[in-house]
Amino acid sequence: MPRLAPGQAKVLAVAIVVALVVGYFMGVWSLLGEWLSALWYLLAVETPVPNWLLGVFAICALIVAGLLGAALRPTRRIERPHQIHAQDNFFNIKWRWSYDEAGSVRQLTPYCRQCDHPLVLKNVGAGRPIDRYECRCEHCGTLACELDCSIEEFERRVLLRIDQAG
Ligand SMILES: [Zn+2]
Numbered sequence: 238m239p240r241l242a243p244g245q246a247k248v249l250a251v252a253i254v255v256a257l258v259v260g261y262f263m264g265v266w267s268l269l270g271e272w273l274s275a276l277w278y279l280l281a282v283e284t285p286v287p288n289w290l291l292g293v294f295a296i297c298a299l300i301v302a303g304l305l306g307a308a309l310r311p312t313r314r315i316e317r318p319h320q321i322h323a324q325d326n327f328f329n330i331k332w333r334w335s336y337d338e339a340g341s342v343r344q345l346t347p348y349c350r351q352c353d354h355p356l357v358l359k360n361v362g363a364g365r366p367i368d369r370y371e372c373r374c375e376h377c378g379t380l381a382c383e384l385d386c387s388i389e390e391f392e393r394r395v396l397l398r399i400d401q402a403g
Contacts, residue, residue, distance in 0.1 A: 247291050252277065254295045258302045269305070273298065327398045328391075329382045330356060330372060334399070342396055349374035349381060356381055358388055 255273050276294060321336045331348040347356040354376035361383075362369030370384035370391070384391050 247288065248281065251291050251295050255298055258298045261302065269301065323399075325399065325402055326350060327395050332395060332399070342399060345392065345395065347372065347381070349377060349379055351379045352377040358384070358391075 255277055258269075258273065322333070323335070324331065324333045326332070329350065331350045331353070332345060333348060334342050334345040337343050347358075348354065349356055352374065354374055356372050356374055358370045358372050360368055361371045367385065368387060370386075370388060372381040372384070373379070374381060386394075
């Protein structure tokens, strides 16, 4: 194996450190990559480089990498909120919903059990003393269910069933 000149060995050692750091953070902070490639170009051209300067560059790269890694960790957690999606059948309707961080039901949505199309509640009792709602699928025409109460009351009953099932 040919022996490297002391200057070349130093440059090689710094190149490995820089390459590792750039490789690790590639795609996370492209500016760092550009900055380090520019630095590497300068190091390659201006040989021999003093020992202390190479050391300073290597330490700087490691410190920046460490700080960047520490700064990125909490951001990743915020980007991916903890959300559970659930599904169950109540009153001949397929319900889908999700839970927020506090465990409350969010985005409760009715779907057709036959064709999975979203359902719309229609008031068919307008003008009568009590409102009547029909939950018919606009896609396949299936009548999922009829309500003799308000939509708010119906939703409350569904939430109660979800609570009992859970
Ligand atoms: Zn349908």
